Amino acid sequence: MNNASFLAVAPEVILLAGALLVIISAVMLEHSRKEWGFIAGLSFVVAMVLSVLQWRAVDTLIAEGNDLLFFSARNLPVLRLPMVVMDHYSAFAGFVLFAVGLLGLGAAWRLVERLGSRGAEFVTLVLLSVAGLHMMTMSANIIVMFLGLETASISFYVLAGFTRERPESDEAAVKYFLLGSLASAIFVYGAALLFASTGSTSFYGAGGMKNFFVTTILGEPGVLLLGIGFVIVGLAFKVSAAPFHQWAPDVYQGAPTGAVGLMAAGVKVAGFVALGRILIGALPSQIDDWAPILAIIAGLSMIIGVVLAAVQTDVKRLLAYSGVSHAGYIMMAFVAGVDGIGPMLFYVTVYAVTLVGAFAIVGVVSRHSSGGSPIEDWSGLSRRSPEMAWSMLILLLAMGGIPFTAGFVAKLSSFTAAASADYLWLTILALLTTVVGLYVYFRIAATMFLNAPDEDAPAIEAPTPARMTIAAVVVTVVVLGVDPWPLLDLVREALPL
């Protein structure tokens, strides 16, 4: 144990401490909603600062020749299994996750206020889920990754069903739980098979998977291949890639709108980062095995996501399907191997931020108790609330990949990565589905700007935290669209160990 090992887990510690404080304050103080928000917000901000410190510390550790792996069983020389890794990759992912958590909390604040005393549980679950997500990204061992995955998933199951009075919410939670359990089971099975073939649960270290392939050539790779396949399936479920996506629209639609943005965005970031950790961090030598699987899943996701988004009449479902297609665009970067990590991180960052903003706007615009957001609610939004309409327009343009939004740069770098890895068919497919995607997004834009508002449409009121979230997202999306280079330079360095 040394100082760096404390820093490696410090963000988790902070989030867990924040979660405990929220519960305690809910018990001790009455009417303490503002305090929960303050504690949770502060925890996220401190965690973000810690991510920056981690990034810096990694530079010093490398310069001094120190190890980036922690909690290995040093007393057992045979095993030497590191559990946690602190590298630029995890620090970057941490920063994004904590920022998404902060933005998501802002978007969900009206829900928290409406929930009354149960709001404390909601805030606690948000903190715990983000801690779990970050644990996935900093794991050096597949068991730790699974623990993180489950911590986050169980929190999300509960969050999806948080508005218990609505049957749709219950249904969403149960569906998410049942299908999520199936996916988790598949993931664990894959992890077991990986252990069976490599003799290790750790990615790194002397006895880790990465090292195993440096020294060994498997004559009979069947067990290994199945392990890789199942791990991919488990994570593909979490990021809602096709054909493992079917839960997403039902859950997005049924779950409380305030929670959906955080759930959808956070799990995409952590899921893809974890996928990169396993495939690029531990199994880079097996790229010829896993890249075609990802390419096919990516292609399917693009087609199914975009085609089904085109026929949706509910904006929340539409965003779910659009998320399936975006999962495809992000996944296609992986086929370029380690060169795809930068584009993947850029895309997933931009998309996560955009998605949180979009769901924040959905939450402001649609106040139906049923939880859905039928497209009629959006009629003539430009006249009812020009700021919401314009913000949504910018986010839709970003999702469509229009230049001068961050979405364009994200698509461009992801497509370039796939093209340079000679996956031309995938690149062309991505371009074609992007064009169809524009139709999907412009349909909402047209409804907002061209249709007349309903006579009895309720007035739009945006609470301040949601406003701040939306403003921050819109500014980020535009700034990164105009000058993406600082972030592009950053993600180029953020490679897994």
Place this chain on the structure above:
Amino acid sequence: MIDYLWLLIALPLLGALTLIVLGKRIGEPASGWLASTLVAIPFIMAVILAVPFAGGAETEHVYVFSWIPVIGANASLLWDPLSALMALIVTGVGGLIHIYSIGYMHGDDRYPRFFGYMNLFIGSMLTLVLADNFALMFVGWELVGLSSYLLISFWFSKPSAAAAGKKAFIVNRIGDWGFLVALMMIFAAFGTLDFAIVFARAGGVLSVGMATAITLMLFVGATGKSAQLPLYVWLPDAMEGPTPVSALIHAATMVTAGVYMIARTAALFELAPVSLAVVATVGALTALFAATLAVGQRDIKKVLAYSTISQLGYMIMAVGLTALTAGIFHLMTHAFFKALLFLAAGSVIHAMSSEQDMWKMGGLRKYMPTTFVTMVIAWLAISGVFPLSGFWSKDEILGAAFAKGGWFIGLWAIGVITALITAFYMTRLIILTFFGEKRWDPDAHPHESPSTMTIPLMVLAFFAAVIGLWNTPVRLGLEHFLEPAFENVTQVHALGNLTVTALALISLAVVTVGILLAYHRYGRGELPAEDGGYWAAALDGYGVDDLYGKVIVAPGKAAATWLAMIFDVRVVDGIVNGLAVVTKAFGSSLRVLQTGWVRSYGAGIVAGSLGVILWLLLRGGAF
């Protein structure tokens, strides 16, 4: 301080943003003064930053932020004597015109908006001249086109103004197309758009053919922006804009962008003798052609418009002769005397309640003495009377043509004839406006303009008179100043003292003849009836607009109609609708799978996993 060079661009753009968004609240005189201040500060900065060049300071490359580094296109600014001189002209003359507009635009409904657009133009023009790479230059190039369009059609409720704005924009698109193609070729050849790299490597990288292709395309861009044959047609119509706009954009600054661009890229033009010959010839022909048109105009601003085209022809001819200093010199002197002519004409129009027909003026010198005196100075300067500015700069161009020898002597002769015609039509303008009988409406009450208008006139008149002394054959001040900017280019210079003196005497004699002819025709009582024959043709611009209308516009419109009504509706919409129909049909059929039942979703996951396993089994060689 050089690190803050970007403020030169940022301040006017900030002013534009403020005035366009908040203009109504800022109100009438305040918005004019705000806009003027935001041009005056950059002017002062430019002066301070330009002074070191007199002592031989180094060229500066000021990096602002990274934009598209892969293609060598960053937001990076170039501060060398050439860009400094251009920045001084743009902010100096521009600032005076801003102040003049405070009085001229008095009472306009959209007064703040006008100044917002003017500031936008200044910021754009500074982007163009300060750019350190082709991409940023193109940004400025397009932005000045935009602000020119906005300002020409500023009074868009007048259909002719709206049409003129559109025409300027569309004709400029042709030029922009050429510029863009040139940019692509440059990128293809060099892999970067950075000025320094392109110019340094040009000699080694470009074949003569490639250099010719690139420079001819660049020249297409220049003919559009600098109103040369055959793309000059937009400039006379652009006079529909408010007069300060004509002075600033369509005389002193924007239209010289083509000249600046050729001077800046002289390292490329030098490799392509054919292009240079084309440039010089087009310039000379434009100078002559436009001068003959200027003679026959009745509208005071139209005379000045054709005169501008003619003078731009001189400048283009100069850069085509690789007499770059001479071209830039004439650009500078012209900026002063032509801006002055326009502003003085504006003062006259202002006094005559918007009357622009010179046949309805006359005898105005007693009513507006300041305007009269300043305009006389401008008249002598543009005519090329010793020792005013136009004399020095025009003679340097003519001297360069003569010095180049061979068939270039022909260009010299064209230039001399143009000088004669110039002296003639300018004298005609002065006599018709200020001398002779009062021919105006008895209701008109001509009066001198307010001091915000006359003070800029006096400042400009001072420079129009003396600025030529900066670069005389005796003392080549500008030549030395610009030397670092043109150090890689071999320039043509005028010959020895005897020849120079002889040539100067010839053009002085020619100018005198021109003035005397005009005096003989207009200065002695009865005015000649100018109708029929040449006069009708000149008023009609020799029918070039009609010709373009029949040959280019009509077929273009027919093609556009076909594309819009037939091709777009049947083919493009057909494909798009078809795609949408197919997508929706496909989506609806897939939707059946979305049953909402957990068991069917679970089956989906299992089926997907089975697919993955199947692939892996194949890959692992199980079958």
